[in-house]
Amino acid sequence: DQVISTNLSSTFRTVRAALPHLTRSRAGRVITMSSLAAHNGGGPGSVAYAAAKAGIRGFTKGLAKELAGTGITVNAVAPGFIKGTAFHDTFTAPAAQEAMEAGIPVGRAGTPEDVASAVVHLASPASGFLTATTTDIDGGVWPR
Template identity: 65%
Template sequence: MTLDLTGRRALVTGGGSGIGRAVVAALVEAGADVAVHYAHSSEGAAQAVADAEAAGRRAVAIGADLTDSAQAQRCVEEATAYLGGLDVLVNNAGHLVGRSPVEEMSDEFFRQVIDLNISTAFFVTRAATKALRASGSGRVVNMASLAAENGGGPGSVAYATAKAGMLGFTKGLAKELAGDGVTVNAVAPGFIGETAFHETFTAPEARERIVSGVPLQRAGTPADVAGAVCYLASDLAAYVTGETIDVNGGVLTR
């Protein structure tokens, strides 16, 4: 059995940059047609579409603020209409936003982090459920984080809380959709270099310290995460649901 996604129709949220962009590329390489959602990375999404088309796949970029349920609904409808259905949903959209200790954290900041990381996944998944059920072998892959399991770095309580919520969302949804042949799993990246996330929020000296504590002695790459996503989206993982794959170089093992 090989990892073959030929003919599968996938929507990747936050697919214009970072890990999401790598996920789009990996899905395309495996044969999938893709809808690339973006909020701010319009140029990256456009390039991802161009790359997919150059590889002979069908692709479309869709801009939307997924914290707005109406826009999330529109995004899914546009993706499903363009692709002719939906087999794979990758809930990748999310952000740390910033670092803030709890005693200084505003209501607005906390709600923003929760909305960007959890509400987006809920709104999109709710809108996509009908199409995923109709697929007969639908796949949902949620993006969690090592922070969900170890509390994250300084000032990331809100983010860790949101990503821990993603794990619960994954397990509950897996049970809810199992009867229709839809699997729901999560990927929890650790320290992934080559992304704007850590360039913005992690100082160079902190990055060096983190990498020195990784058993595999290197930072992860977006492609490392994309490989796990593709596995979960494929028939190789047809009997896997409600699970989380940790992509952290051995920092945390179960």
């Protein structure tokens, strides 16, 4: 319950609180945080996390449809292995982190700055036509 609440329910409640302000202004960006785990089910013991992050993807697509034509876009970012984050430092053994990094086609793990750059792009005027999308930030691990 805590994993679902922390990841999915909190996203829903936060966006619900912001929507009246966004709809009044008839402009804005909603950017949610999914995860590569939404695609691949995550690692052992992360069923609730993967389900919550997949739920965020569905929420993002549904809300984008509801807000289409309002000037508000809704997109998600889905980070893969981001080195040096509390999540992986807490839940992933160093040897497993090395193996994950070795499997990334671009040859390195992601950084928090990689995620931030994608969010900044989605928040910018350059992304005004992008809505209902999820940007995977995984170095090519999960091509679609």
